[in-house]
Amino acid sequence: MQHTTKFTIAKIGAVALSGVVLAGLATPALANDADVIRRGSCAGNSDWKLKASPENNRIEVQGEVDSNVNGQTWKWRMRHNGQVSARGAATTSGPSGSFDVRRLMVDLSGTDRIGWRAKNPATGEVCRGSLRY
Amino acid sequence: MGTGTTSRAARPVWQQPVVQFVVVGLVVAVFLAWITGVLGERLAQEQAIDDARSTTTLLAETVVEPALSSGLLDTQAGDLDRFDRLVRSRVLRGEVVRVKVWDANGRIVYSDEPRLIDQMFPLDADQGDVLASGGSDAEVSDLSKSENTLDQELGRVLEVYSRVEAPNGEPLLFELYLSDNNLEARADELYRLFRPLTVGGLLLFLLLTTPLVWVLSRRADAAAADRERLLVMAAEASDAERRRVARDLHDGVVQDLAGTSFALSGMARDTLTTADLDRSALRRDLDRLATAVRRSLLGLRSLLVEIYPPNLEGVGLGAALQDLVANARESGMQVRLDVTGADELGADVTALIWRTAQECVRNAVRHGGPDHLEVTVGVDAAGRMATLTVTDDGAGFNVDASPSPDSFGLRGLRDLAREAGGTLTVRALPGDGATVRLEVPAS
Numbered sequence: 141m142q143h144t145t146k147f148t149i150a151k152i153g154a155v156a157l158s159g160v161v162l163a164g165l166a167t168p169a170l171a172n173d174a175d176v177i178r179r180g181s182c183a184g185n186s187d188w189k190l191k192a193s194p195e196n197n198r199i200e201v202q203g204e205v206d207s208n209v210n211g212q213t214w215k216w217r218m219r220h221n222g223q224v225s226a227r228g229a230a231t232t233s234g235p236s237g238s239f240d241v242r243r244l245m246v247d248l249s250g251t252d253r254i255g256w257r258a259k260n261p262a263t264g265e266v267c268r269g270s271l272r273y
Numbered sequence: 274m275g276t277g278t279t280s281r282a283a284r285p286v287w288q289q290p291v292v293q294f295v296v297v298g299l300v301v302a303v304f305l306a307w308i309t310g311v312l313g314e315r316l317a318q319e320q321a322i323d324d325a326r327s328t329t330t331l332l333a334e335t336v337v338e339p340a341l342s343s344g345l346l347d348t349q350a351g352d353l354d355r356f357d358r359l360v361r362s363r364v365l366r367g368e369v370v371r372v373k374v375w376d377a378n379g380r381i382v383y384s385d386e387p388r389l390i391d392q393m394f395p396l397d398a399d400q401g402d403v404l405a406s407g408g409s410d411a412e413v414s415d416l417s418k419s420e421n422t423l424d425q426e427l428g429r430v431l432e433v434y435s436r437v438e439a440p441n442g443e444p445l446l447f448e449l450y451l452s453d454n455n456l457e458a459r460a461d462e463l464y465r466l467f468r469p470l471t472v473g474g475l476l477l478f479l480l481l482t483t484p485l486v487w488v489l490s491r492r493a494d495a496a497a498a499d500r501e502r503l504l505v506m507a508a509e510a511s512d513a514e515r516r517r518v519a520r521d522l523h524d525g526v527v528q529d530l531a532g533t534s535f536a537l538s539g540m541a542r543d544t545l546t547t548a549d550l551d552r553s554a555l556r557r558d559l560d561r562l563a564t565a566v567r568r569s570l571l572g573l574r575s576l577l578v579e580i581y582p583p584n585l586e587g588v589g590l591g592a593a594l595q596d597l598v599a600n601a602r603e604s605g606m607q608v609r610l611d612v613t614g615a616d617e618l619g620a621d622v623t624a625l626i627w628r629t630a631q632e633c634v635r636n637a638v639r640h641g642g643p644d645h646l647e648v649t650v651g652v653d654a655a656g657r658m659a660t661l662t663v664t665d666d667g668a669g670f671n672v673d674a675s676p677s678p679d680s681f682g683l684r685g686l687r688d689l690a691r692e693a694g695g696t697l698t699v700r701a702l703p704g705d706g707a708t709v710r711l712e713v714p715a716s
Contacts, residue, residue, distance in 0.1 A: 197387050198357070223344065223351025226358075244361070246353045246387045 182267035190256040192273040199247050203256040204240035205267050207232050212260055219255035220245050290490040298479040305471045313463035322411040325451045329433040330409055333447045336363050338437040360385055370427050371450035377404055386423050394420040400434055404444050409435040429453055506685045529569045533562050575600035585623050590615040601638050607645045614652035618659055619716045625693055626661045632682040633663035633709045641667020652715050659715040666706040672699050
């Protein structure tokens with residue numbers, strides 16, 4: 141998504157409306173005019189967050205899982221327009237028992253669809269979210 | 274021509290040879306500095322291009338080609354993201370400021386400037402050659418080309434192409450843009466390397482040769498001043514010579530001929546008025562007058578020899594000197610003339626010996642009034658040095674006394690001897706005669 145041309149007030153309104161409809165599963169939030177943020181609950185007790193920001197003609201994508209349990213290893217995957225863009229594993233840490241990963245994606249022409257999936261192999265809990273940018 | 278001295282006007286600073294030499298040298302040094310800078314920049318650019326080609330080829334083979342995927346060719350977002358992250362972490366470093374991957378149709382498959390991805394631009398001949406034949410090519414980027422519309426902020430860059438192959442064998446063009454911001458620094462580095470050899474060398478040359486040029490210039494000026502002084506002296510000597518000839522004619526031959534004329538007139542009158550003419554007395558008087566006329570003729574001949582030097586090559590130095598001393602002999606002086614080896618002398622040396630002998634004999638006869646005069650010409654055993662010695666036992670003179678304004682002879686001869694590479698020495702004492710000795714190279 142070219143944020144200079146696509147990000148309009150109407151679209152912000154549409155995103156907010158969809159967030160209201162999907163309340164409880166994914167809660168959209170806006171950090172600033174150019175950022176797109178989605179939050180939601182995973183299949184268990186964990187929460188997830190997905191954020192897309194403009195960064196030097198690219199999209200900086202931040203995926204986050206907050207399980208409130210330290211030391212859990214999660215496998216994660218980011219998709220871009222349906223293609224796997226990045227994948228890996230991360231371990232929760234800190235007081236909140238969370239992890240986050242950041243990756244840059246090429247800002248292609250048209251709307252970019254970004255997906256975020258994380259799975260805890262030990263518990264089988266899955267977090268899944270997406271946004272359009 | 275009047276006598277006097279002339280002074281050489283001081284030349285303006287810019288006409289002095291040393292100043293001209295230094296100025297020309299500095300101009301050449303500045304030119305060399307400039308040309309060194311130009312060559313340094315050119316060399317630096319060539320080195321930069323060579324380095325850029327090496328860098329591009331290395332990156333193409335070790336980083337880019339292994340990371341190419343069919344998804345990248347199809348503009349698959351995931352493949353693009355992974356390739357982009359690889360390029361940003363391992364290719365876009367240092368001087369590399371732009372990366373493009375082209376397919377054979379002129380489509381930009383990938384660029385670190387996402388707005389260029391999937392754009393189409395015509396490939397030029399060089400790019401086509403690299404795609405077809407491999408290898409690499411480099412040039413200073415032409416930012417006016419349409420493909421570089423988004424590259425204006427990069428400034429002056431080098432474009433380097435190298436061929437890579439996709440996993441399916443499709444040839445692709447890997448293009449790097451390298452900043453030449455360090456080109457100037459590299460040129461400066463080369464300039465600093467060459468400067469000591471060119472500009473420094475020339476300045477050192479100037480430093481070493483300027484004193485030599487200064488010395489040579491001083492010598493040339495001194496030689497020119499000597500020549501000018503000799504010319505003045507020659508002109509003054511000629512003037513004095515004319516005065517002397519007129520005086521000699523008036524005091525000598527003219528007086529003798531006048532006396533002879535009066536005597537003849539008296540005798541003519543006596544032959545008409547005297548009844549008992551004493552023929553024997555008349556004959557004695559006529560013999561005496563004939564002797565006077567012959568003496569006048571001899572005096573005129575000597576004068577002619579003095580006025581117009583004989584053809585030394587034709588008559589020879591010995592015969593010319595015989596004529597020169599004839600007048601002295603006629604006046605009752607004991608003259609000894611000894612000439613040996615004169616035939617081996619060069620024409621200039623012969624003329625110098627003649628001129629010196631003429632001056633010395635004339636001085637001896639006129640001022641010394643000697644009883645004996647000796648003129649000797651010889652050449653040493655090696656045949657290298659010729660010697661003329663003129664000795665008289667006349668009144669002599671004080672060698673250290675200042676010469677009179679009309680006395681140009683010995684002074685001029687000394688200069689002539691020095692010009693010929695020889696020496697002229699004078700030994701004389703008042704009341705004890707004089708000896709003049711000339712030594713010059715024989716040829």
